[in-house]
Amino acid sequence: MNSLFWTQISAIVRIEMKKTFFAKRGLWIYLLALAPVALFFTHSMVEIHEHGARRQMVQKSARQLTERDLFSIGIGMSREDVIARLGEPPVSRTRNRRMRTGRHSSIIVPTEIMSYSDGNNELVLAVQNGAVTGIQKASGISLGQDSYVFAGVFQFFFLRLAIFFGCLGIFMNLFRGEMLDKSLHFYLLTPVRREILMIGKYLAGLLAATVIFSTSTALQFIALLLQFDAAVIAQYMDQNHGLAQMAAYLGVTVLACIGYGSIFLAAGLLFRNPIVPAAAVLIWEAANPVLPALLKKFSIIYYLKSLCPFEITLDPGMPPLFALLASNPEPISRYIAIFGLLAVSILVLLAASKRVRRLEINYSAD
Amino acid sequence: MAVYKRSYRPYSGETTPVWSRFLVLYRFSRRNLFRSKVQTVFFVICLFFPLLCLLGIYANSHLNAITFLSRSTGPFLDVNGRFFSIYLDVQAAFAFLLTAFIGPGLVSPDLANGALTLYLCRPLSRTEYVLGKISVLFITLSWMTWVPGLVLFFVQASISGWQWMWDNLWIAGAIVLGSLVWIAVLSLAALALSAWVRWRIVAGALLLGLFFFGAGFGRAINAVLRTQQGYLIDLSQLVSIIWHDLFRDAGEPPLSVSEAWIALLAFTSFCLYLLMRKIRANEVVR
Numbered sequence: 173m174n175s176l177f178w179t180q181i182s183a184i185v186r187i188e189m190k191k192t193f194f195a196k197r198g199l200w201i202y203l204l205a206l207a208p209v210a211l212f213f214t215h216s217m218v219e220i221h222e223h224g225a226r227r228q229m230v231q232k233s234a235r236q237l238t239e240r241d242l243f244s245i246g247i248g249m250s251r252e253d254v255i256a257r258l259g260e261p262p263v264s265r266t267r268n269r270r271m272r273t274g275r276h277s278s279i280i281v282p283t284e285i286m287s288y289s290d291g292n293n294e295l296v297l298a299v300q301n302g303a304v305t306g307i308q309k310a311s312g313i314s315l316g317q318d319s320y321v322f323a324g325v326f327q328f329f330f331l332r333l334a335i336f337f338g339c340l341g342i343f344m345n346l347f348r349g350e351m352l353d354k355s356l357h358f359y360l361l362t363p364v365r366r367e368i369l370m371i372g373k374y375l376a377g378l379l380a381a382t383v384i385f386s387t388s389t390a391l392q393f394i395a396l397l398l399q400f401d402a403a404v405i406a407q408y409m410d411q412n413h414g415l416a417q418m419a420a421y422l423g424v425t426v427l428a429c430i431g432y433g434s435i436f437l438a439a440g441l442l443f444r445n446p447i448v449p450a451a452a453v454l455i456w457e458a459a460n461p462v463l464p465a466l467l468k469k470f471s472i473i474y475y476l477k478s479l480c481p482f483e484i485t486l487d488p489g490m491p492p493l494f495a496l497l498a499s500n501p502e503p504i505s506r507y508i509a510i511f512g513l514l515a516v517s518i519l520v521l522l523a524a525s526k527r528v529r530r531l532e533i534n535y536s537a538d
Numbered sequence: 539m540a541v542y543k544r545s546y547r548p549y550s551g552e553t554t555p556v557w558s559r560f561l562v563l564y565r566f567s568r569r570n571l572f573r574s575k576v577q578t579v580f581f582v583i584c585l586f587f588p589l590l591c592l593l594g595i596y597a598n599s600h601l602n603a604i605t606f607l608s609r610s611t612g613p614f615l616d617v618n619g620r621f622f623s624i625y626l627d628v629q630a631a632f633a634f635l636l637t638a639f640i641g642p643g644l645v646s647p648d649l650a651n652g653a654l655t656l657y658l659c660r661p662l663s664r665t666e667y668v669l670g671k672i673s674v675l676f677i678t679l680s681w682m683t684w685v686p687g688l689v690l691f692f693v694q695a696s697i698s699g700w701q702w703m704w705d706n707l708w709i710a711g712a713i714v715l716g717s718l719v720w721i722a723v724l725s726l727a728a729l730a731l732s733a734w735v736r737w738r739i740v741a742g743a744l745l746l747g748l749f750f751f752g753a754g755f756g757r758a759i760n761a762v763l764r765t766q767q768g769y770l771i772d773l774s775q776l777v778s779i780i781w782h783d784l785f786r787d788a789g790e791p792p793l794s795v796s797e798a799w800i801a802l803l804a805f806t807s808f809c810l811y812l813l814m815r816k817i818r819a820n821e822v823v824r
Contacts, residue, residue: 197740204751208755208758211759211762211763212762214763215763218763321762324761325758325762328754328757328758329754329757329758333754333755337743337750337751340743340747341743344743352739444739445639445739445742446739446740446742446743447638447639447739447743447746450743450746451635451638451746454750
């Protein structure tokens with residue numbers, strides 16, 4: 173009997189694969205997954221360009237500068253003082269700036285823009301009438317800083333929005349999409365148990381979601397590392413737990429697909445309009461930190477945040493309500509988190525299997 | 539009369555004036571709108587907060603008469619630009635949810651069932667069709683945003699005197715203009731998605747995704763590229779910047795008001811373009 177069930181499940185997965193991976197209706201999910209990849213790729217390209225410009229500046233510099241030299245310059249210093257400390261600027265240009273002197277009068281003041289760099293930091297000075305009137309400092313980004321930014325984007329954008337809405341699109345489409353296409357009755361007329369049909373569809377959706385979003389996570393990580401030298405990457409991967417972090421992000425992505433997938437599969441069986449469950453789950457997940465301890469365990473983000481490799485400290489200027497929603501007051505152990513998430517997903521799937529046994533089709537209502 | 543004697547005879551009754559023809563669509567759509575109990579209940583819930591504000595304004599001026607609160611010096615609620623800005627924030631969230639429910643069902647059934655030809659073979663232009671469909675959202679959302687807002691404003695004016703009203707007339711303008719901007723953005727986004735996606739329920743989910751995803755991705759752009767330009771794709775933030783300016787809130791917005799206006803104009807123009815591309819009586823399929 174078991175072999176029959178497995179044969180049926182694999183047949184359903186095979187049929188559903190084409191629908192989940194190549195459906196025209198699901199193309200937006202690829203865009204959703206690729207958007208952060210494009211973002212990190214753009215970031216790396218910008219950083220590579222800026223790093224190249226700084227290196228050229230170092231080569232043109234009259235002398236080797238340090239970070240201390242650059243940060244010793246202050247507003248009001250004379251041009252001669254600046255040149256005495258930093259040497260002739262490797263990049264310099266003059267612009268005429270119009271300055272108001274009265275309500276209807278203005279004068280044109282020539283402004284010299286002088287740029288210096290130590291290879292990592294860049295200092296841009298505005299000099300008017302022989303004195304420094306403006307200072308702009310920019311620093312190159314270290315891999316540590318970038319991995320922290322990656323953690324923030326992963327937790328607050330990729331998990332909560334991209335995977336969330338991606339799973340909504342994939343898993344609600346499994347049953348509701350068939351209803352819209354008026355093709356679900358073909359499945360229901362076959363000698364397959366309804367639970368087997370549901371498991372087959374769930375596994376097909378899970379496969380698609382996992383492949384799409386795990387690939388996106390890996391590509392984001394690769395895009396982020398593009399801007400750094402091979403030696404820096406090797407050190408990060410071997411000594412600074414880079415590989416472990418990447419594995420953790422991939423694991424969290426897979427678990428998120430399992431968790432949200434089960435919820436949206438059940439929602440697709442219960443609701444005709446996906447807005448209702450989507451808004452409800454979104455609010456439930458966002459309100460997780462303020463829920464009582466018992467209710468917290470019935471959400472997906474509670475377990476996922478505990479598995480993320482970085483704890484994101486909140487911006488002190490963040491409004492209190494947002495800070496409350498973004499916080500995770502009591503992280504739990506890794507094993508409990510994995511077990512808890514799988515338990516919640518199985519519970520939801522069991523509830524969905526009860527619903528699917530009593531499923532009746534009314535195409536006209538859709 | 540025998541069937542063979544029946545022939546085409548043009549309608550000879552009274553016709554609707556050209557200028558208000560689009561409102562025929564509104565009249566019929568409104569019936570469908572309130573046929574659903576859930577939507578009717580939700581619409582009523584949307585009016586709870588204005589009612590609460592009204593009670594707050596009333597209590598604000600009459601609390602001194604109540605003994606146990608008479609110790610307090612001055613009103614407990616400042617009815618000013620900030621008050622109306624918060625009112626609009628709350629009502630805008632309700633308006634968004636209502637649009638997600640009703641917006642996608644306005645155009646998609648006509649396109650999915652090939653019914654557009656039936657509209658356009660009548661003396662109704664494409665522009666009037668779009669205007670008629672938009673008016674459903676425009677009028678419904680007006681009833682829960684700027685109309686109750688103006689009622690609150692005039693109630694406060696009647697309590698505080700005409701001098702208050704004259705001094706704060708700009709607030710009334712801000713309520714109306716701020717609401718109209720939000721309604722225009724919501725209506726055009728909902729109709730464009732409805733026309734292109736065709737599946738009513740998918741269009742609703744996409745509208746939800748458009749606003750949430752835009753906000754999230756905009757913040758991700760800001761964090762990764764160390765810029766503030768990510769807010770340009772966050773529609774709710776753009777509208778919030780405009781409201782910030784209209785209600786004369788203190789503080790520095792992340793983008794300039796002109797940038798916010800330009801971005802919103804570009805977005806609404808794009809939605810209108812998408813809509814007009816789809817609203818055609820005949821579609822040539824190659």
